[in-house]
Amino acid sequence: MANSEIRSSIRNHLKELRSQVSSNHKQSFSLDRVLFTEQRTGYLHGKIVDRLVLFLRGTGCTHAIENGGCTFCGFYNATNLGEKIEDKDYIEQLTNTIETFNGTFDQFPIVCLYNDGSLLNEREISFNAVMQMFGILNGQQGIQKIVIESKIEDINEQQLKKLISITDKEIEIAVGFESSNPLIRDLCINKSFDNKVFERKWRIAQQYNVSIVPILMLKPPFLTEREAVLDYIESLKYLEPFHLTKIDLELPTVESHTLVHDLWKNGQYRSAWFWSLLEILRSREEMGLTTRLFIGPPSYSVSSIAHTGNCEKCDQQFLHAIHHYNCYGELSRFEEITCSCKKKWAEEYYAEEKEDLLTRIKGMMAEIKFAQHRNERSQEQQMNAKATL
Ligand code: SF4
Ligand SMILES: [Zn+2]
Numbered sequence: 001m002a003n004s005e006i007r008s009s010i011r012n013h014l015k016e017l018r019s020q021v022s023s024n025h026k027q028s029f030s031l032d033r034v035l036f037t038e039q040r041t042g043y044l045h046g047k048i049v050d051r052l053v054l055f056l057r058g059t060g061c062t063h064a065i066e067n068g069g070c071t072f073c074g075f076y077n078a079t080n081l082g083e084k085i086e087d088k089d090y091i092e093q094l095t096n097t098i099e100t101f102n103g104t105f106d107q108f109p110i111v112c113l114y115n116d117g118s119l120l121n122e123r124e125i126s127f128n129a130v131m132q133m134f135g136i137l138n139g140q141q142g143i144q145k146i147v148i149e150s151k152i153e154d155i156n157e158q159q160l161k162k163l164i165s166i167t168d169k170e171i172e173i174a175v176g177f178e179s180s181n182p183l184i185r186d187l188c189i190n191k192s193f194d195n196k197v198f199e200r201k202w203r204i205a206q207q208y209n210v211s212i213v214p215i216l217m218l219k220p221p222f223l224t225e226r227e228a229v230l231d232y233i234e235s236l237k238y239l240e241p242f243h244l245t246k247i248d249l250e251l252p253t254v255e256s257h258t259l260v261h262d263l264w265k266n267g268q269y270r271s272a273w274f275w276s277l278l279e280i281l282r283s284r285e286e287m288g289l290t291t292r293l294f295i296g297p298p299s300y301s302v303s304s305i306a307h308t309g310n311c312e313k314c315d316q317q318f319l320h321a322i323h324h325y326n327c328y329g330e331l332s333r334f335e336e337i338t339c340s341c342k343k344k345w346a347e348e349y350y351a352e353e354k355e356d357l358l359t360r361i362k363g364m365m366a367e368i369k370f371a372q373h374r375n376e377r378s379q380e381q382q383m384n385a386k387a388t389l
Contacts, residue, residue, distance in 0.1 A: 003187065006358065009365050010190055010259065014068025017257045021077050031057055031085055032092035035078055035301050041326055042110040043246060043292065044144060048327050051110035051147075055301045056093050059084045059124040061117035063151065063191075070176065071190050071221050074255025075116035078301045087129035094133050098140070106142035112174075113148050116301050120150040120159055120173075127159060131166055138167040145170040147213075152177070153193055155201045160208040173205065174248060177214030179231055180238035187361055188220035190259075195238070202242055214239060215248040215296075218280070218308070219272040221260050222361050224353045225345075229276050233283045239291060246292040251277070253304030262368045264306060271308045274318040275345040278334050285331065292329065295322045314339035 029035075035055040042051030060079035063069050069076060094113075098105045105111075113133065117124045130148075137146050146167065152175040163171055177198060179185045186192050198214075205212045216235055219228035232249075239247055252271045254264045263269035277295070284293065298307045309315045314337055321333035355363070 003183075003358070006187055006361055006365070007190075007192075010071070010187065010361075011068045013262075013365065013368070014064075014071065014190065014259055017259070017262070018064055018068060018076055021081060021257050023081055025077070026080065029057060031080065031089040032096060033057065034093045034097050037097060039108075040297065041323075042145075043294070044109050049109040050107070051112060052105075052108040053112040053114060054094065054097055056090065056113060056115045057085065058115035058117045062121055062123050064117075068190060070178075071188065071259040072217060072252060072255070074258045074261070074302045075300065077255070077257055079116050084123065085125065087126050087132070090125055090129045091132050091136070094136055098136070106140035109142065109144045111137060111140075111143050111146055113146070114301070115149070117149075118151040118154045119148040120154040120156070127162075130159075131162060134163055134166050138169060143169055145172060147172040147174060149174045149176075151175065152198055152201050155205065155212075157204050157207075160205065160210055164208050164210070170209075170211070172211040172213055172245070174213045174215055175201075176217075177235070177239070178216055178220065180235040181231055183357070184220060184223070184231055187357075188222045189217070211245045212242075213244065213246055213248055215250055217250045217252055218277065219252050221263050221269050222357065222364060224351070225270075225273065225276055225349045227353070227357075228272065229279045229283075229349075232280050233287075236280075236284055236289055236291070236293070237287065240289050242291075244291050246294050249277075249280075249293055249295045251296065251298040251308040253298050253300065253308070254306040255300070255302050255304055259368075261305060262372075263364060266364075266367055266371050268364050268367065271306055273345045273348075274308065274310045274315070275342055276349065277308070277318075277322075278331075279349075281325065281331055281334065294326055310345065311339065311341040314341060 035057055038053045040051050040053055042049050058079045060076055060082040061069055064076040065082045113119060115125060119125060119130055134146060137143055146169050150173050155173060176191060178189045178191055180195060182194060202212050216232065218232060223231065236247065254261050254271060260269055298304065310318065317337045321337065324330060324333040
């Protein structure tokens with residue numbers, strides 16, 4: 001099976017999963033309200049500041065609609081399932097949120113607008129609406145930086161030119177970079193852009209003083225724990241010469257209607273261990289990588305079925321150590337943690353993997369299909385049994 005066939009089988013499976021998302025949830029939300037807001041830690045000019053994230057109700061990611069989306073991403077479940085949200089609704093999502101803060105909205109030096117997709121994709125949100133939102137945020141005095149998320153392919157010079165003309169705030173664009181290894185990005189994540197695309201878009205953004213922040217999800221499916229760590233380190237090395245303000249490390253979760261969920265149900269995926277995260281943090285220090293790495297909280301716009309972690313005894317300590325690391329870039333709190341679960345992690349981490357990646361992906365996809373078929377048959381049998389009662 002060539003890569004293109006594997007890619008098609010992954011995409012078809014993902015598209016099927018997206019089509020199963022029930023549209024019933026659309027009755028439960030109003031298009032002029034954000035999903036929720038969250039206060040998080042942010043960095044500005046080397047200082048720790050408060051940042052406010054607005055999880056906008058989005059139209060739905062075009063990549064999810066056209067290609068099934070990324071293997072781990074369940075954000076589509078929280079969107080308007082591809083039905084385009086009107087400009088006035090998007091703008092009201094922002095103005096209504098500002099109102100709920102009773103005059104304190106601009107106490108956040110950084111405001112992030114996330115739409116569970118790409119803010120620079122006209123099919124998800126008109127650029128006119130983005131411009132109007134930037135205009136509104138520009139009128140909020142205390143805000144110093146506006147952060148949006150976009151697919152790297154959607155960034156274009158014309159739009160950047162217009163965005164910097166409407167605001168004097170700093171602009172940052174978070175992009176899903178995932179891995180510098182094209183095969184892993186393509187087949188384990190289902191993002192098929194080339195590193196050259198990233199380089200080109202980064203150059204354009206630089207011309208306009210817009211920061212690009214790559215997001216890399218730890219441990220994509222199909223990789224062993226150790227492969228995931230090594231790939232992460234390679235990706236950090238690749239990104240180092242770009243002198244980025246920071247790189248965002250996302251901790252994986254298992255979300256419904258995703259390929260990762262199907263693999264997890266089949267016992268073929270476990271979210272990363274915190275011990276693996278520590279391996280990455282230690283390696284980047286040993287290699288003298290200086291681009292700041294920020295570890296995002298595993299809290300997204302959709303709830304998770306499973307998430308990154310070790311065991312009940314040490315998870316809280318790791319979460320505290322992550323917070324400390326994000327604030328001061330120090331490993332000291334991690335180094336204080338000891339727990340018996342490390343032995344189990346090490347067994348998994350150093351286990352030999354005999355199959356190459358392509359063979360493994362093919363095998364796992366076949367097993368998912370088999371499990372799906374088995375479930376369908378058993379459901380059918382149960383229904384037949386009920387009918388004959
Ligand atoms: S991670 Fe981003 S690009 Fe990928 S499916 Fe989710 S919203 Fe779309
Ligand atoms: Zn533990």
